[in-house]
Amino acid sequence: MKATVYVTIKQNVLDPQGTAVQGALHSMGFAEVDKVRIGKYLELTLDTTDRAEAEERVRAMCEKLLANTVVEDYRFELEG
Amino acid sequence: MKATVYVTIKQNVLDPQGTAVQGALHSMGFAEVDKVRIGKYLELTLDTTDRAEAEERVRAMCEKLLANTVVEDYRFELEG
Structure with missing residues (x-):
């Protein structure tokens, strides 16, 4: 399964x-x-087929490492 | 008009x-x-309403500044 993660700086930062x-x-x-706003774009390849579990795990990755939730927002899409 | 630009590292780099x-x-x-691949995500706000012209101009921005086309690919979407 492939996850695409977008990390953007919050509007008021x-x-x-x-x-x-x-x-x-x-x-x-x-x-x-x-105006220009710059963020990060990440493509993760995951060795899993369980969509619900993948969603939960990718959310945890974003909260713990991929995004600094104090100043950044994140969103992600799963495919495959 | 808003342009969203994705800059990614080429597959063999x-x-x-x-x-x-x-x-x-x-x-x-x-x-x-x-596997993790990291790229850039840019949101540009453009003061123009001509879609065809915007497409040409954003392509020029990518070629000249936003992406290093030797090692990076880019794609973009226009909206509004």
Whole structure:
């Protein structure tokens, strides 16, 4: 089973990396870029076929390691 | 218009960050994790309404700054 995890910075938390990329895009002539937010994208391959169990386990991985839930949100999709 | 960009490491390129996360997950008891690949996830807010133009511009941003096309792949979605 494959899990795709998206970790994003919460809306009210500053994203200095995104601001830097926006500045770089502006200086390259992409003036239409209003805002940039950068997050992480993870693809996990899991050796399991039980969807319900996988969902619970991936949630635990996100809470414990993959996301810092103080400043980050996460969501994930399971397939296969 | 909103653009969501996914930047991933090409399949045949080593991903040391993913390997480190996999090792950490294993040592935390998540033995079912076979493989981890880590990429970037970007949300761009664009001040434009022309979808065709936005697609061309976002592609240029990816080629020139957001992705290193030697070792990374990218794909993006436009909405709004």
